[in-house]
Amino acid sequence: MTARTIGLLAVLLGLTACQTETDPTPALQLKPQPFIHQVQAEGELFAVNSTSINAPQAQGPRLIAEIQAEFTELQPGDLIVRFDARQLQREERNAQHGIATIDTERTQQQSQQASELTSLALSQALVGQEFGFADRFSIDDVQIRSRLEILDSLQNRDYLEEKKQFLTWQQDSFTIKSSGEQELLQLRLNQQQTLLETAQTGLNALEVRAPHAGILQLDSDWRGQKAEVGSMVFPGRRIGSLPDLSLQHLKLYVIEHEAAGLAVGQPVQFALAAHPATQFSGEVVRVGQVAQSRQRRDPRRYIEVEVAPTEQSPLFMPGSRVMGQIQLASADALLLVPLQSLFSEENQLYVWQRQGNRFVRQPVEIGQKSLTHAEIVSGVKAGDQIALTEPEAAP
Structure with a gap:
């Protein structure tokens, strides 16, 4: 191997070492x-400032019959949403019918009570007359009447006394019973009147109108759905806003x-x-x-x-x-x-x-x-x- 060859090998080894390091x-x-x-x-x-649009505080949920499209430009007084009136109208009719039925029952009951009171009063008057007659014509002389007749007269007088007390008790009981029946009718009447007022209040609040100018923005519920025709809305729920x-x-x-x-x-x-x-x-x-x-x-x-x-x-x-x-x-x-x-x-x-x-x-x-x-x-x-x-x- 020549010296030149050895030198070339050394250079190659040096380059290889540098690349490795x-x-x-x-x-x-x-x-x-x-x-x-x-x-x-x-x-x-x-919008930083906006007016909330809520469903009216009526009894029970309501169905939307008409609602403006979102982003509709509104002026003061424009209709935003109208609720279905059929359920409220049905409740109003039922309440009016209930009131009329109770009034009829009250009239019949008052007439019946008056008749029974008259009957009791006549019975008391008759017993009073019989009691007075027994006192006036009572004869205790055994020379005139026999002992059996005298005893029979005394028993008749005791019977009239008991009957008089019974009629008095019956009249008092009837008065208490009549008063209770009238109070029950009044409670039922008050209930029907409350239902009627609630229905009429709901009918007066079927429409929600814009309080000022703006563009309607509807809110989404937890499912991401917005109010539309046919949707059921609970009282007080926020429907949208006027920003x-x-x-x-x-x-x-x-x-x-x-x-x-x-x-x-x-x-x-x-x-x-x-x-x-x-x-x-x-x-x-x-x-x-x-x-x-x-x-x-x-x-x-x-x-x-x-x-x-x-x-x-x-x-x-x-x-x-x-x-x-x-x-x-x-x-x-x-x-x-x-x-x-x-x-x-x-x-x-x-x-x-x-x-x-x-x-x-x-x-x-x-x-x-x-x-x-x-x-x-x-x-x-x-x-x-x-x-x-x-x-x-x-x-």
Whole structure:
């Protein structure tokens, strides 16, 4: 083997050794860069001030016979909803018939009571006359009448006395009984009158009209359905509202695990789903404290955020869908690393920093963090290189 051949072999071996020692893990050279932390949110517009449209406080549920379409422009006094009157009219007729029946029963009962009282009074008068006659013509002289006749006369007088007391008791009992029957009839009459008044009140409240100008917005129930013709509505239930279109806010929903850092005063950029090319700005004015589900089959939970637009627009309509971005934090120049390049062991964060041809662990501390990047506060500096993934030859 010649010296030239030996030299070529040495060079090839050296190159092979260098390639083996150099870690092929992708790396990133750190440098300051702008930091913007935004979260996506979606929701809808709503009127800050609105008049609630509720079903009347009538007895029992009512069926809707006529209702205006949602987003109908209304003027004061315009009909919003009319309820079916057939059930109330039937209840009114039944109550009127009940009152008439009770009045007839009362008349018959009063006539019967008067007849029975007259009969008792005649019986008492007759017993009184017989009792007076027995006293007047009572003869106790045995020379005139026999003892048997005298005893018979005395027994007849005792019988008349007992009969007189019985008739008095019977009259008192009849008076008490008659009074109870009249009170029972009065209770039944009061009940029917109450039913009649309730039915008439319901008939007078079959229509709900607009108290002021506005655009009708209907509410959805727990199944997502809105009131329509034929729907059953319970007393006092909110059917919809008449919003004041001059002042509208946004109601945005942020996924719970992305909501860290939400605060009042943060800027918002949003667009209407119907006009995606037109951008609007606003500011967070309220952040919900409790995460809640939005749909029954959606396991995710959301934080509700209220946003006040910088200015109102004719394009705004309550219920319109909006999509926006909430800016949680921003900075002009921070030392940022992707979250995938951060590792943790025993509650200590570290990165893999390049030193020569290999990567070594370097503990770091982080500051602000977004969904994709984190600020490095200490541990590495601008110009250093870190591994984007765990090195293949990590110890």
